Amino acid sequence: MVSDMKSDNMKTGQEKAPQRSLLHALGMTEEEMRRPLVGIVSSWNEIVPGHMNLDKITDAVKMGVAMAGGTPVVFPAIAVCDGIAMGHEGMKYSLVTRDLIADSTEAMALAHAFDALVMVPNCDKNVPGLLMAAARLNLPTIFVSGGPMLAGRIDGHKTSLSSMFEAVGKYKAGKIDETKLKEYELNTCPSCGSCSGMYTANSHNCLTEVLGMGLAGNGTIPAVYSSRIELAKHAGMQIMDLIEKDIRPLDIMTEAAFRNALTADMALGCSTNSMLHLPAIAHECGVDINLDLANEISAVTPNLCHLAPAGPTYMEDLNAAGGVYAVLNELDQLGLLDTSVMTVTGKTMKENLQGHENLNPEVIRKPENAYSKTGGIAVLRGNLAPDGCVVKQSAVAPEMLVHEGPAKVFDSEEEAIAGIFGGKIEAGDVIVIRYEGPAGGPGMREMLSPTSAIAGMGLDKEVALITDGRFSGATRGASIGHVSPEAVHGGLIAYVKDGDRIAIDIPNHTIELLVPEAEIEQRKQEMPIKKKENVKGYLKRYASMVSSADKGAVINR
Ligand SMILES: CC(C)(O)[C@@H](O)C(=O)O
Numbered sequence: 029m030v031s032d033m034k035s036d037n038m039k040t041g042q043e044k045a046p047q048r049s050l051l052h053a054l055g056m057t058e059e060e061m062r063r064p065l066v067g068i069v070s071s072w073n074e075i076v077p078g079h080m081n082l083d084k085i086t087d088a089v090k091m092g093v094a095m096a097g098g099t100p101v102v103f104p105a106i107a108v109c110d111g112i113a114m115g116h117e118g119m120k121y122s123l124v125t126r127d128l129i130a131d132s133t134e135a136m137a138l139a140h141a142f143d144a145l146v147m148v149p150n151c152d153k154n155v156p157g158l159l160m161a162a163a164r165l166n167l168p169t170i171f172v173s174g175g176p177m178l179a180g181r182i183d184g185h186k187t188s189l190s191s192m193f194e195a196v197g198k199y200k201a202g203k204i205d206e207t208k209l210k211e212y213e214l215n216t217c218p219s220c221g222s223c224s225g226m227y228t229a230n231s232h233n234c235l236t237e238v239l240g241m242g243l244a245g246n247g248t249i250p251a252v253y254s255s256r257i258e259l260a261k262h263a264g265m266q267i268m269d270l271i272e273k274d275i276r277p278l279d280i281m282t283e284a285a286f287r288n289a290l291t292a293d294m295a296l297g298c299s300t301n302s303m304l305h306l307p308a309i310a311h312e313c314g315v316d317i318n319l320d321l322a323n324e325i326s327a328v329t330p331n332l333c334h335l336a337p338a339g340p341t342y343m344e345d346l347n348a349a350g351g352v353y354a355v356l357n358e359l360d361q362l363g364l365l366d367t368s369v370m371t372v373t374g375k376t377m378k379e380n381l382q383g384h385e386n387l388n389p390e391v392i393r394k395p396e397n398a399y400s401k402t403g404g405i406a407v408l409r410g411n412l413a414p415d416g417c418v419v420k421q422s423a424v425a426p427e428m429l430v431h432e433g434p435a436k437v438f439d440s441e442e443e444a445i446a447g448i449f450g451g452k453i454e455a456g457d458v459i460v461i462r463y464e465g466p467a468g469g470p471g472m473r474e475m476l477s478p479t480s481a482i483a484g485m486g487l488d489k490e491v492a493l494i495t496d497g498r499f500s501g502a503t504r505g506a507s508i509g510h511v512s513p514e515a516v517h518g519g520l521i522a523y524v525k526d527g528d529r530i531a532i533d534i535p536n537h538t539i540e541l542l543v544p545e546a547e548i549e550q551r552k553q554e555m556p557i558k559k560k561e562n563v564k565g566y567l568k569r570y571a572s573m574v575s576s577a578d579k580g581a582v583i584n585r
Pocket residue numbers: 110111112152189223227228229299301474499500501502
């Protein structure tokens with residue numbers, strides 16, 4: 029039995045009789061009250077396909093906790109489906125939930141004096157939000173996610189959400205008819221789970237394994253596999269071991285763990301959103317992860333996986349190939365990991381990696397046959413982004429890695445979508461979408477609709493896109509986001525005009541607006557910053573507090 033439980037402050041001694049009376053109101057027995065109180069943070073709801081199965085996962089966790097001698101108690105976290113929120117006002121309420129999730133979990137966990145936590149996230153903001161909370165609270169914690177969706181099928185081939193969004197571009201360009209578009213709609217998302225490519229949710233569920241906060245399979249076992257339920261039971265049992273050994277998130281999420289996560293990110297080809305979330309999680313851990321470190325690690329890390337949108341493999345394929353640990357084993361053989369790090373198994377990564385071989389070198393390439401010698405993500409700098417901007421270089425057509433072209437400027441995503449579908453974009457253009465940053469949007473929307481429209485219309489080999497907003501993990505093409513400083517904070521992106529030449533050199537990590545310095549200075553006098561006046565409620569508060577994208581858009585600095 030565990031002594032010195034945090035929950036004793038809430039439930040032990042004569043003075044705490046009122047609190048116990050309320051626990052009795054829950055139907056909690058005295059036996060249960062004597063055991064560690066394990067909070068299970070369930071991100072279940074009925075609007076997010078990646079979360080609709082979390083009641084099953086949570087039930088399995090509860091059973092695991094109880095089997096191992098703890099008292100499980102479920103409480104909720106909110107969750108947004110980025111796919112449903114995409115392409116309209118709703119997306120302004122996506123990133124902002126990351127901090128609500130972290131803050132509300134902090135409040136719930138401390139208000140009720142939980143001894144430990146099992147985090148049950150799945151989609152884009154719940155994984156980083158709960159990792160931030162885990163670090164902040166530093167109670168023994170383990171993660172088990174809901175698992176990825178199975179791939180869909182179109183014309184006998186696997187497919188996923190990136191192709192679905194691109195199908196809209198194809199339809200608008202007259203490349204497919206309405207019947208085909210309907211076929212995509214009906215066959216792309218065949219099950220519950222986080223959408224089946226290496227999009228943002230799956231990226232972070234995989235990185236949770238690498239960080240050491242989830243068990244093997246957390247990122248890849250499909251949502252509908254029975255082994256996902258077993259994984260959840262094991263996570264429930266394992267939290268009791270972590271309590272016993274007093275292993276906490278800050279013992280696990282060390283600087284070395286974040287370097288490992290960045291390394292795996294580069295090999296897996298994760299979502300560019302990881303360049304927001306890893307720094308934000310690290311910040312809660314007191315670790316400084318900056319964009320330069322990402323480039324440093326990318327320079328020596330081969331890109332081994334091309335899951336959708338970079339290529340035609342899916343999370344179920346990565347799982348069958350051995351999952352994240354198989355990728356880690358390839359990286360370990362190159363000496364790129366610090367495998368001495370502690371994990372939620374109570375063992376080091378080195379010990380965990382035993383027996384997890386790469387079972388399919390077509391899905392997880394061998395380093396000698398890597399897709400590229402450098403990693404999935406590149407950080408660019410230049411006068412347009414002195415504090416950096418990010419691109420998923422592994423999903424850029426080779427002919428677009430170096431590009432110079434005239435700017436076509438839009439002051440919002442809506443204007444850009446209208447421009448793209450309205451035939452305003454020509455081969456060679458560099459589309460600029462601004463006033464979509466963390467503070468300017470507010471909320472830093474994902475530009476999946478414009479980037480898929482470009483790709484679907486077949487323009488991705490000829491057109492680049494630059495924004496102070498961000499992208500979905502399903503975005504491909506020369507899509508450069510997180511431009512910092514953002515427009516509303518007076519970044520140079522605010523002063524670009526139609527027709528200005530912009531030079532992008534991804535291999536050399538540069539991005540330049542080719543306008544003479546004197547002209548730029550003059551524009552700064554003449555062109556007012558367009559601050560949105562009508563922002564209300566939480567978004568107003570968020571806009572006043574949020575930091576720049578290159579700092580992880582954190583609100584607690
Ligand atoms: C809808 C998606 C695929 O989840 C996207 O929002 C992402 O970030 O990957």
